Amino acid sequence: MANELVFRTCPITGKKVYATTQNLIWINAVTAVVFILIGGIMAFLVGMTRWPAVHLLPADLFYRFLTAHGLNMLIFWIIFFEIAGLYFGSSVLLNSRLAAPKIAWLAYILMLVGAVLVDIMVFTGKATVMFSSYVPLQADPLYYLGIILFAVGALIGCAIFFGTLAVAKAEKTYEGSVPLVTFGLAAAAIIAVFTLACGAIIFIPTFLWSLGLITNLDPAVYRLIFWGLGHASQQINVTAMVSIWYLLAALTVGAKPVNEKICRSAFFLYILFINLASEHHLLTDPTLSPYHKMANTSYFMYLAVLASMIHALAIPMTVEVAQRKKGYTKGLFEWLTKAPWGEPGFSAMIFSLFIFGFIGGITGVVYGTEQLSIKSHNTWALTGHFHGTVVGGTTLAFMGLTYYVIPLIFRRELIGKKLAVAQPYIFAIGIILIALGMGGAGTLGSPRRHWDVTFADAVLPFSFDPAVIFFTTIAAIGVITAVTGGLMYVGVSVLSVFFGRRLAPNEAKML
Amino acid sequence: MEEKHEEDFPAPGSFVIIMIFLVMFILFYFLNWKWLSMVWNIGK
Amino acid sequence: MPITSPEKYWWKPADKEEKIWISISLLWCLVLTVMMPLMHFIGTQNPSVNPMRIKPMDYRTISEAFIEKYKVGEEKGIPIVEPPDGADVYLRAQMWTWTPILKLKKGVNYKFHISSQDLMHGFSLQPLVMNFQIVPGHDNILNMTPTSAGTFHIICNEFCGIGHHTMIGKIIVS
Numbered sequence: 001m002a003n004e005l006v007f008r009t010c011p012i013t014g015k016k017v018y019a020t021t022q023n024l025i026w027i028n029a030v031t032a033v034v035f036i037l038i039g040g041i042m043a044f045l046v047g048m049t050r051w052p053a054v055h056l057l058p059a060d061l062f063y064r065f066l067t068a069h070g071l072n073m074l075i076f077w078i079i080f081f082e083i084a085g086l087y088f089g090s091s092v093l094l095n096s097r098l099a100a101p102k103i104a105w106l107a108y109i110l111m112l113v114g115a116v117l118v119d120i121m122v123f124t125g126k127a128t129v130m131f132s133s134y135v136p137l138q139a140d141p142l143y144y145l146g147i148i149l150f151a152v153g154a155l156i157g158c159a160i161f162f163g164t165l166a167v168a169k170a171e172k173t174y175e176g177s178v179p180l181v182t183f184g185l186a187a188a189a190i191i192a193v194f195t196l197a198c199g200a201i202i203f204i205p206t207f208l209w210s211l212g213l214i215t216n217l218d219p220a221v222y223r224l225i226f227w228g229l230g231h232a233s234q235q236i237n238v239t240a241m242v243s244i245w246y247l248l249a250a251l252t253v254g255a256k257p258v259n260e261k262i263c264r265s266a267f268f269l270y271i272l273f274i275n276l277a278s279e280h281h282l283l284t285d286p287t288l289s290p291y292h293k294m295a296n297t298s299y300f301m302y303l304a305v306l307a308s309m310i311h312a313l314a315i316p317m318t319v320e321v322a323q324r325k326k327g328y329t330k331g332l333f334e335w336l337t338k339a340p341w342g343e344p345g346f347s348a349m350i351f352s353l354f355i356f357g358f359i360g361g362i363t364g365v366v367y368g369t370e371q372l373s374i375k376s377h378n379t380w381a382l383t384g385h386f387h388g389t390v391v392g393g394t395t396l397a398f399m400g401l402t403y404y405v406i407p408l409i410f411r412r413e414l415i416g417k418k419l420a421v422a423q424p425y426i427f428a429i430g431i432i433l434i435a436l437g438m439g440g441a442g443t444l445g446s447p448r449r450h451w452d453v454t455f456a457d458a459v460l461p462f463s464f465d466p467a468v469i470f471f472t473t474i475a476a477i478g479v480i481t482a483v484t485g486g487l488m489y490v491g492v493s494v495l496s497v498f499f500g501r502r503l504a505p506n507e508a509k510m511l
Numbered sequence: 512m513e514e515k516h517e518e519d520f521p522a523p524g525s526f527v528i529i530m531i532f533l534v535m536f537i538l539f540y541f542l543n544w545k546w547l548s549m550v551w552n553i554g555k
Numbered sequence: 556m557p558i559t560s561p562e563k564y565w566w567k568p569a570d571k572e573e574k575i576w577i578s579i580s581l582l583w584c585l586v587l588t589v590m591m592p593l594m595h596f597i598g599t600q601n602p603s604v605n606p607m608r609i610k611p612m613d614y615r616t617i618s619e620a621f622i623e624k625y626k627v628g629e630e631k632g633i634p635i636v637e638p639p640d641g642a643d644v645y646l647r648a649q650m651w652t653w654t655p656i657l658k659l660k661k662g663v664n665y666k667f668h669i670s671s672q673d674l675m676h677g678f679s680l681q682p683l684v685m686n687f688q689i690v691p692g693h694d695n696i697l698n699m700t701p702t703s704a705g706t707f708h709i710i711c712n713e714f715c716g717i718g719h720h721t722m723i724g725k726i727i728v729s
Contacts, residue, residue: 013558059717093558130714134675136691137716177565180557219675220690246557256556258521260565262573284687286670286695287606294591302584309580313522313529313573320522332524362536370591371601372543374550377686378677378712443546445684447677447712452720455710459631459652460723462708465682519571526572533579540587544594550683552599552664552700 004097010408011508016173017409020101021091025084025409026497027108029402032080033493035115036395039072040486047434047479051472052454059451060125066449068122070131074390075150075233076115081398082188082240083111083157088409089185089243090164096173099163107156114150117142130449132230135206135222144207151199151229158189158196180257180264181250184243187267192236194275198228220287224279231278234386237394238308239270241356244397245315245349251404251510252346253339255322263314269307277301283373293370305365312357315349343511344420348400351428352393359435360388380450381442384435384475391482392431399489400424406493407510412500416492417511423488430482437475441468602687602697609694614670618645622655630656630725643668646709646724648676648689650716653709653724661704661728667697677713680726686712701728 007018042065048056057065091098098104120142121127127139165186168174178186202225208214246263249255257263279296282288288296323335340346363385367376376382403420406412414420438446446453446468453472455462503509520526569577595601621636621643628635637658638644644665647654649672659665669678671691678687678695683703687695709724 015558059720063714063717063719134713137674137714174560176560176563179559180561218692220693223675223688223690250557254556257561259567259569259573260561261567262569262577264565282688284602286688286690286693289606290595290602294595297591302587305587306577306580306584309583310573310577312532313525313576316525316528317522317572320525324521332527335524357532358535362532362539365536365587366540366543369540369543369587371594371598372547374553374600374602374685374687375543375547377688378679379684379686443684445679445681445710447679447710449714450712450720455720455723458721458723459633460656460708460725462681462710462723521570522572526576529576533583537583544590544598547600548598550600550685551680551702553685554599554601554698554700 004101007097008505011506012408012510015092016095017092018097021087021098022409024098024101024104024108025087025405028080028084028087029405030497031108031112032077032084033402033490035072035076035080036486037490038119039069039077040483040490042066042069042072043479043486044483047476047483049451050453051476052452052469053473054476055452060128062451063130063449064122064125064128067128067130068119071118071122073395074131078237078390078394078398079150079154079233080111082192082236083107083154085240085244086157086161086185086189087164088405089182090161090168092409093179093182094164094168094174096164096168096171099160099167103156104160107153107160110153110156111150112153114146114148114153117146117149121146132226133206134226135209135217135219138210141207141210144203144210148200148203148207151196151203155193155196158192161185161189180260181243181247183264184239184246184267187271188236188239188243190271191232191239191275195229195232195236198225198232202226202229220285223285224282224287227278227281228275231281232275234390235270235274235277237390238274239267241352241394241397242267242311242315244401245311245353246318248345248349248397248400248404249315249318249322252343252349253319253322255318258314258317258321262310266307266310266314269303272303273300274304274307277304277368280368280373283368283370284377290370297368297370301368308357308361312353312361315353342421344403344424345400347428348396348424351424352397352400355388355392355396355428355431355435356394359432359439360385360390360393363439364389376442378448379442380438380446380448383448384438384442387431387438388435392428392435396424396427396431399427402489402493404510406496406500407503410497411503412496413503413509414492414511415495415500419488420492420511423485423492426488427482427485430478430480430485433478434475434482435478437471437473437478440471441475444468444471446472605696607694607696608692609670611670611672611691614645614647614668614694615672617668618647618654621645626655627658638665641665646678647672648678648711648722649673651711651718651722653711653722656725656727658727658729659701661701664698664700667695667699669695669697674715675713676711676715676722679710679712681708681710683707688713701726704728
């Protein structure tokens, strides 16, 4: 194993990059890409089945692959990438050695074993329980064990991040406050601790229940605590994604936060309030009182919404101010039209911001309103909402960042730059079509997690408004487009990481 | 005076974009209340 | 740069642009906050939940008695039930049926009790698109007044196993 104190200096940013950190970022990011590939193939198969014109898979495989799609994308792809991001945000940005790299490897192995175990159970049909695995729908005990191992591994990863912050502070590797990106990632890591704790609280008894050691597990309690994991893990994504927006704005147009106080305060609001919003999954449940629901979704949730709205102006503002300083001052929008649209990091950031805000964000707040939830609960519109946030938002931002991590951290030249330049556009168009298609069909009543919206096998005949099928077709075209974009991403990043030309030690080259 | 003005409003383009966002947000929010009001009554 | 430490004193007043935006945002969040309780007073669609637990076995007994008492016919083996005005209405979800088919009157208030015998189910009334989570062991109590006449279908929108997509119920309003 490489010496923990070996480092190189980045010729572009001047940051110290320790070999141990570099290896850990590499293994976590590469693993993440493997899981997005699995999830992407599932996306295609599931998407083509929901489209009545194709209706590809039989029902059992559809539900099995839909479970696999959810877990591989929402959990494995994103959290492996986030762990890589946490090591980058602490060790690289603070010029510090990584605290306890051996334990970081242990965390990685736990996560990998957990993820592989879950995938084996799902693909062999022993855990067709969907991402949410609602009790009393039961999976094989090894499925729950896999989730627990993965969560423990991710929790250790967060501990390594905090440990590295402490090491950097003790060894005075930076002066004053931590950089904004590190601050945002720290907020994400704090939210992650709460999230993973919820996961342990609910999955340990569920594991025992699947073994037959516990008999009375209340499905309503499961739902409540599960969403403390299931939705809160998306809050980690939001926070990490916003941090990456700031990072990409800096890397592509040299943008600097206009006001550090505002940006940091908004992150602080996330830490305080965002996780409480997880209860909005229960707005049409027969469990919580209306007072409880109102307090939770209004006072608490809207303070997190406020934070997102603050970032929503702060991010384009940093870009605009940076561009205006470069002389693009004509009219209202010259800063935007003359922006580096050919840089995948820039286009990915702008599309991510747009899709997250205009599609994912607005629908999220609306569907999370107590009474309005009656119209949207469990419809395909909900699926549209979170494809806007997690795929159009988080995943696209992570994709954009990858094109910079490869030269800066892995020191390889990109293979297929033209593909990389086009990729965010294709992926963004695909996701917009998916989100709008799902939103339209769902608003007209199309349910989520459903094999056959034509109800051909149903005892009582029923069919939807033809507009549902129209919107479903739009979503299906979106699936084909986005999967194409996803494959371009996987192709470029895998080829570059393994076969890209190694950059010389002092070669200051980004793309 | 010109300099001062720029300090106050450093990113007018972003402000226009964010106002479009707000308008869409408000419209979609109240549109959903409208849709809700068209379904069966549910009460206490 | 956001990737380097900020200058020593970064706690600085915001410019006017951000101040205006934050004020507008806060105001909008307050509107959102006020809307929910306000609509409980002036709105006519509010989930009326008084949390109540009921054992699936007990619920089955009550709903069977309800079906027997008011049964008026059958369609494809599913009983059709016409409860009197203002009655308590029991709608049972189980893999993969909604029992019974209900005949209701427009403009009359009914107290719905919807519960599940086995897994989670999703009550989704079409084409109105009204959705509620149906949880085994819990009674989802809804005071509903049909305000439109016709034939309505209930689909299931929570995954409940391999036959999930065949789970359809019916409500006929005259």
